[in-house]
Amino acid sequence: MTESGRRPRADARRNRERLLAEADAVFRAQGTNASLEGIARRAGVAIGTLYAHFPNRRALLGTLLRQRNEALFDRGADLLDQPSPAAALTAWVHAVIAHAAAYQGLAAMLAEGVDDEASELHQSCVQMTDIGDRLIARARQAGALRRDATGVDIFALMNAAAWIAEQMSAEQAGRLVDLAMDGLLAPTA
Amino acid sequence: MTESGRRPRADARRNRERLLAEADAVFRAQGTNASLEGIARRAGVAIGTLYAHFPNRRALLGTLLRQRNEALFDRGADLLDQPSPAAALTAWVHAVIAHAAAYQGLAAMLAEGVDDEASELHQSCVQMTDIGDRLIARARQAGALRRDATGVDIFALMNAAAWIAEQMSAEQAGRLVDLAMDGLLAPTA
DNA sequence: AGATTATTCCGAGGCATCCTCGAGTTGTGT
DNA sequence: ACACAACTCGAGGATGCCTCGGAATAATCT
Helix, strand or coil, rough: CCCCCCCCCHHHHHHHHHHHHHHHHHHHHHHCCCHHHHHHHHHHHHHHHHHHHHHHHHHHHHHHHHHHHHHHHHHHHHCCCCCCCHHHHHHHHHHHHHCCCCCCHHHHHHHHHHHHHCCCCCCHHHHHHHHHHHHHHHHHHHCCCCCCCCCCHHHHHHHHHHHHHHCCCCHHHHHHHHHHHHHCCCCCC | CCCCCCCCCHHHHHHHHHHHHHHHHHHHCCCCCCCHHHHHHHHHHHHHHHHHHHCCHHHHHHHHHHHHHHHHHHHHHHHHCCHHHHHHHHHHHHHHHHHHHHCCCCHHHHHHCCCCCCCHHHHHHHHHHHHHHHHHHHHHHHCCEEEEEEEHHHHHHHHHHHHHHEEEEEEHHHHHHHHHHHEEEECCC
């Protein structure tokens, strides 16, 4: 794990892949607070090796999420071109909630990351609020809003709903989103 | 800590009070996941004594919250007699959010308690949804609702907002509540 | 007061993490 | 085959959870 441009050693690459695969499985099953020692064990690697590859839990999680995030942001870009700005906004909210459902505890890490510039997830959070801002702007222009809001407001709503989905149920989270979207959007004529 | 009706020994009572006082201070400062060993230390008591008085963290927390909860439920009862059902509902939501702001992490324990009958906080959660149900019913009768909802929906909203207040800021939580209440309530004529 | 007893307290100890770091091992380029 | 950088290892210090048997002590009895 040095910074140089040289290609990493073969065993290092193998271990890294193995760690990521097991981490994904364990986080899915047990949430983002699962034991890192357990992940290392399952990957057939000593704990020190895990830390050599990923300095902390968030770094591991961040790597795991990078791919998924790309897909999510692509979806966001698509939605910016969709005919109905209101429907696009709603779809975006649901997409992020579904994304956050991957690992229990993810909502908390996202909410944390939006303020904390040092967080590995910060960049993703910024992008999410950014997409929210644009979707809002488009909806406003189309006269689809009953009241105003910002990308951060949307971000908060998405995270809150994702958290409710973890704590209570996905249905309950859905009802919360419906409520808030009813408050935000103009009645569909 | 026996079950009998006999009055507890003086040292036991003293320790119990001291533990509760320190626990409150520490939970306020560090949240509901603070170290119990630290609390015992600050209370000048061994860890075993803490566990003799409170079998687990939730029991300690539950005792700490009992008083505060009474006040909250009294407030809820008051609100049921208030002239404007819509204002009462909004006030209730804000009251619970303020209540949950006491300790970081409380929102999560409440959300957990509503389903888990074994939780020391379960009873309180049930009462909260109950009050929500009644406030909703009154608002519905008064024609103050744009759409329907249940006490559990209100409970979810309150918890989500309390959690956002912890993770992001009280202002952000306020905006979420505004959004959702706009969705729930009829426009004030 | 002194003895008796039920109650309460203590804290070492087993277990599970987290994370670090020096020493040992191994892939790779020459 | 050699040498060295790159990588891996896992013991070990720190913290926290919770339990349990023996010590201490407040309350009660004589």
